[in-house]
Amino acid sequence: MSFRTSPGTPASPPSPADYVEDVSPGGGVLPPRAWYAVSDARSLSLNGRWDFRLSPTADAEDDSFAAEGYEPGGWAEVQVPGHWVLQGHGSPAYTNHLYPFPVDPPRVPAENPTGDHLRRFELPPDWPADGGTVLRFDGVESCARVWLNGTDLGTFQGSRLPHEFAVGHLLRPGGNVLAVRVHQWSAGSYLEDQDQWWLPGIFRDVTLLHRPPGSALDFFVHASYDHREGLGTLRVDSDVDGRVLVPGLDIDVVTGTPVTLPVLPWTAETPRLYDGELVTEGERVPLRIGFRTVELHEGLIKVNGTAVLFKGVNRHEWHPRKGRALDPETMLADVLLMKRHNINAVRTSHYPPHPAFLDLCDTYGLWVVDECDLETHGFTEQAWRDNPADDPRWTPALLDRAARTVERDKNHPSVVLWSLGNEAGTGRGLTAMAEWIRARDTSRLIHYEGDHDCRDTDVYSRMYTDHAEVERIGRHQDGGGLKRRQLPFILCEYGHAMGNGPGGLADYQRLFTSYDRLQGGFVWEWIDHGIEDERHGFAYGGDFGEELHDGNFVCDGLLLPDRTPSPGLVEYKKVIEPVRIDGGDSFSPPGERREAADRDGTVRVTNGYDFADLSHLAFEWSYQVDGENVGSGPLAVPALAPGGTADVELPAPPVDPRDAGARWTVRAVLADDTAWAPRGHVVAWAQLPVAEPVPPSVTASAPPVTGERVITLGPGTFDARTGALLAVGGVEVTGPRLDVWRAPTDNDNGAPWQPDARHGPLWRALGLHRMRHRPDAVEAGDDSLTVRTRVAPAARDVGLRTVYRWTSDGTRLRLTVSVTPEGRWTLPLPRLGVRLGLAASADRVTWLGGGPGEGYPDTGSACAYGRWESTVDALQTPYVRPQENGARPGVHRAEIGGLRIEGDPAFWFTARRWTTEQLDAAEHRADLRPGDTVWVNLDHGQQGIGSQSCGPGVLPRYQLWPAPAEFSFVFSEVTD
Ligand code: IPT
Secondary structure (H helix, E strand, O other), X not given: OOOXXXXXXXXXXXXXXXXXXXXXXXXXXXXXXXXXXXXXXOEEEOOEEEEEEEEOOOOOOOHHHHOOOOOOXXXXXXXXXXXXXXXOOOOOEEEOOOOOOOOOOOOOOOOOOEEEEEEEEOOOOOOOOOOEEEEEEOOEEOEEEEEEOOEEEEEEEOOOOOEEEEOHHHOOOOOEEEEEEEEOOOHHHHHEOOOEEEOOEEOOOEEEEEEOOOOOOOEEEEEEEEOOOOEEEEEEEEOOOEEEEEHHHOEEEEOOOOEEEEXXXXXXXXXXXXXXXXXXXXXXXXXXXXXXXXXXXXXXXXXXXXXXOEEEEEOXXXXXXXXXXXXXXXHHHHHHHHHHOOOOEEEOOOOOOOHHHHHHHHHHOOEEEEEOOOEOHHHHHHOOOOOHHHOHHHHHHHHHHHHHHHHHHOOOOOEEEEEOOOOOOOOHHHXXXXXXXXXXXXXXXXXXXXXXOOOOOOOEEEEOOOHHHHHHHHOOOOOOOHHHHOOOEEEEEEOOOOOOOOXXXXXXXXXXXXXXXXXXXXXXXXXXXXXXXXXXXXXOOOOOOOOOOOHHHHOOOOEOOOOOEOHHHHHHHHHOOOEEXXXXXXXXXXXXXXXXXXXXXXXXXXXXXXXOOOOOEEEEEXXXXXXXXXXXXXXOOOOOOOOOEEEEEOOOOOOOOOOOOEEEEEEEEEOOOOOXXXXXXXXXXXXXXOOOOOOOOOXXXXXXXXXXXXXXXXXXXXXXXXXXXXXXXXXXOEEEEEEOOOOOOHHHHOOOOOOOOOHHHXXXXXXHHHEEEEEEEEEEOOOOEEEEEEEEEOOOOOEEEEEEEEEEOOOOEEEEEEEEEEOOOOOOOOEEEEEEEEEOOOOEEEEEEEEOOOOOOOOOOOOEEEEEEEEHHHHOOOOOOOOOOOOEEEEEEEEEOOEEEEEEEEEEEEEXXXXXXXXXXXOOHHHOOOOOEEEEEEEEXXXXXXXXXXXXXXXXXXXXXXXXXXXXXXXXXXXX
């Protein structure tokens, strides 16, 4: 590293590494242009094993390794694409918004891990000798200097953007050596302060592209759609003249010529692409043309004349072993998972993705908000002083990033909005970017969240706004300047999916569908960025000894790091389903009765798609009594147009509809195989309760019998001193006793910047994790055993007076728990119920209630009422940081370890091989070890989940405030 001289003193010769701290984007690269994967021109992938040497500073080694004839003796090897820190060289580091180096732009720390890479390659023998050749890097973090055969080609910054060099004149048939020096930190790092792992390396493809004489340079496919006339207009502008062929439309015109003709439009729901070709003298480039028009009209984002509702996710690129070096299979897996979960939109947070991902979005149909690689979030620590986004010296770099984004991706029909970046404050650089983009591409709208006055944008966008404010915005009661008041609204981030949750999604969706101005949102975020790790299961911030880190804030996705859908994704799928089936809600959690079934035998079906009719769906009914299917069949539903509604007659119920626990289930499934899911895939569903199940009844007829040490009552054996239940028949039991504690979720713990009370820390401060149980009386009456207790934490005057009343009919045992809060409670409870222990041999679990996955008061939409079966292990949701999980809501009956439990009313059921305290203490999955007891929680109430790990807390109606409560369970031994 060179020391800069002060003004006036003669400059010392520039250090070879000066480009690292240069605010300009680099030098020697070709201008940006449209990206395409293949053409008939030759290409050669340089991916694979590269020689690699890591040094601790930018200039610890001189650049002699790039000279011809250098022998990389003693070097290691890395895989390209890849990050060296995930291949045993150095370590990954995670910070949310803090720069992991002193903020002194554009200076970077002296410790600047630098990876020298060497790749030898031969040209294929038939590599054409004419024309030129381009060397393309699709992504290098964060700054590179490149040499080919000893010649210095130049440098670049802009990690997730392509950079090309003209190299034809330097290539030889054999014995080429490509040398790339990559610095982890550069001036560009100040522009790349996204909330993610810092992962240096050549993490996207490196390709040699032959450019035949007369080959295409840049080209721009303009394909609009006039929804009134059903006409598409195609014009392909090309830097090199040629012809545009679209055989399916009989188009054969010269470039630059508009053609208007009847076409089928492209939408995310109906992704009609026409294959075409751009034919220039030297090259044939395949085109995939989607006709669509994006506009701001009457204050709404419209595509082809129709307002769209974004049901989106924020997608970072992530693979638990490869980091951001995604392979094609992983990209496809993401798209298929999104489509199968009713997601229709992606914000490419917070940088342009690998370009192949956008090809998949075109093909399968996803609206894309394509975001530029720009975030300067760390400057918030100094009130945005010196923010590069408002410093003209950085504007060329910002414009370079905008241009590389737009030029690369402009031919994708899926891209409907350009996003300037994320969390970069406001400033002249952002305005310049917006102006440049507007001048270059008039066919898309501009998004940026950081500018709440919408000076540069076409849409009012916010993140983590609470429900009440979103509703005010929906009603146009949010004030703001004239421009903003006329704009549509989206939540570019909401529903923070960290750990258990997010809660409250259904409540947001109700707002989105109620107010036109609200055009939906993008859940934060798609996938947990956990790193596969032998020690921990999955590692997160701090696990690599970082001096600054933000812990598991990097694990906040709808997918677990291995792409297992979390309950949050299953919930989101249900909440955003594109067909609404009414007549009863999917499922009523305990304590909340929703409208009963439509007893007239009709069900109301509403098409919630924006463009598609329902002809691709088949509808089915089934009828359950006590969770048991007693009939099913097809249901004829008209192919409703978008927004259309029909009342559809259900068949006569297959059994007497007064049967207890009867309900209809109606499902909309794919009628045929699609590109993204097979026929029969469930798109939408609802359950319509007909009759509630009969609550269990136990006639108190058996008397308690007091012995020396134990009291017996029917099948129950109790400790005579404490009144604790010891066994039900032959099933040994520990407890049950009152339990109010849960291992705080990330959302319970909350984020410091949220105004709402953060319940997790407050619960702990109150001592809810160390409640003491004081037995006050054990009273054997004529037909009941009553145990009186007070449950309270040390040092506090609040408590829960708790009475357990046991009765029996000789074979079954009924427990009624009465809870009376005492003292001044200022917090809701985590949970309210009982916990009991069973032998570790308890494994198989069956239940009648909500399932198959977990559900909490504000996350249970996707739980269907039925008979479910699982094992204790499979009931767990393995969140990367262990926390409360796995409750099954609305359970009327459960069996586990030989014990049958019936609820009056229905309860939340949870079983695990560790205690809540162990779950609470664990920091990683690997910390959880099965003990000798299976702990079962039977909860009358649960606090909701909310989204406070970044967003708003639990809505009042899902909070569990201490209040007098009474609830019962009936225990019996399973004999059949
Ligand atoms: C917001 C960021 O845009 C996103 O990158 C991520 O960090 C998210 O939060 C939290 O996971 S910024 C936040 C301060 C609202």
